[in-house]
Amino acid sequence: MTDGVVADFTTDVIPDTGRYDEPVRGRVLMNRKQVVIVTADDRTTFAIDDVFDLAYGSAPDGMRRFFEDTVTVAYESVGQKRVALIEGADDVVERFMDLLFKGVLNGTTVTVKHPARIGGRVTDESFRRASLYIAPTEVRFKSENPLAITVSSVSHFERVEREVRGTSRPLLSVRHVDAGDTVTTEVGLTSDRKMNVLGRYLRTEYSQLKEELADVSLSEEEIEVLVGLYSGATEGNLAGMLGVDASRVTYLLNSLVEKGLLEESSGGMALSATGTLAVGEHIEDVNL
Incomplete structure (x- = not known):
């Protein structure tokens, strides 16, 4: 070589x-x-x-x-x-x-329709060209309107047939959470080989995150903190939301950082990929 x-x-x-x-x-x-x-x-x-x-x-x-x-x-x-x-x-x-x-996969030219659906509603968005790139725990589409799908936010994906510019084409339909909404993004690749590999990438990354999450035990308070941050709460709001004092919130945040579910960023605490997946697993159990 x-x-x-x-x-x-x-x-x-x-x-x-x-x-x-x-x-x-x-x-x-x-x-x-x-x-x-x-x-x-x-x-x-x-x-x-x-x-x-x-x-x-x-x-x-x-x-x-x-x-x-x-x-x-x-x-x-x-x-x-x-x-x-x-x-x-x-x-x-x-x-x-x-x-x-x-x-x-990197650099592959694709066609993307985002969002193709918001919940169960079909949108009137059109397909646009983009360049596909794989990043840690994300699939990115570079174009004038860039898009990133976080793997931990994906709840389902499947191969479907859709009409694109008058021609029936196979597409990868990906259901995921974007800005708090459940949306569906449709991705068209001209290569069946690359479509198969992209589907495998999503499956592999998601499975690895699930394995990491399976090793983590969470208290009800920790789950409420994660869901609260995911829903837009600030660290200052958490004490009143949970009915605890500020020192207890600090303890919970530090615990979640140690477990790899939160990461410190310039804007405060942010959910990691595994933390985002944990929210998806538990959000229905929490009534904030």
């Missing part, structure tokens, strides 16, 4: 499940155009543009006796579909997966 290497690490790999029966030690390298997996006896190369699926988590059936967590990369080579497995119980490998998602 030549210049521009963005990932280079060694781990257990199965470069091609069609040719390898069990993992071997291998070196994984990636630049902006391709991934190379080098073992003692072989060298497997595939272009990032040939990746059509990417997943992080449990290994496929039949391989779980070898791996705990894996990055599974499905790609095409000489007209055939191949699958590579890369041992994933490592922050370096998670970063590789993030870079591969970005390599496949």
Whole structure:
């Protein structure tokens, strides 16, 4: 591999499940155009543009006796579909997966209709062109009217068929919360491959946030603080809202920061991605 290497690490790999029966030690390298997996006896190369699926988590059936967590990369080579497995119980490998998602998706030209729905009401918004980019816990659409969808605010997404400029096209329909409203954004990609990878990105990021939230226990007061901040309350309003004194609010805020649900910003406390997801999980249980 030549210049521009963005990932280079060694781990257990199965470069091609069609040719390898069990993992071997291998070196994984990636630049902006391709991934190379080098073992003692072989060298497997595939272009990032040939990746059509990417997943992080449990290994496929039949391989779980070898791996705990894996990055599974499905790609095409000489007209055939191949699958590579890369041992994933490592922050370096998670970063590789993030870079591969970005390599496949970043800069893709898409058409976006936002909001296509507000609640159950269909809007008269039209589709506009934008450039797609993946950011930490967000999908961003750069255009004259930029848009960002926070993954933790997504409650549902599916592939649908819609008419765009007189032609029926497949779209990714994403239901999420935006400025306190439940809205639906529709995204059109000309590549089925990239649409599949974008859907996988949303599913992977959401699943990871759910796992993080599952390890966090919250008191009723902490949930009320999160929902209050999400609903626009200031730190100064929280004491009266909860019926407690200011020192108790400070304690609760510090506790939520330690649990990774709040982050300190220039404007005060802000919900983290996991904190936003926690609100979605509990908002119906709170009557503020």
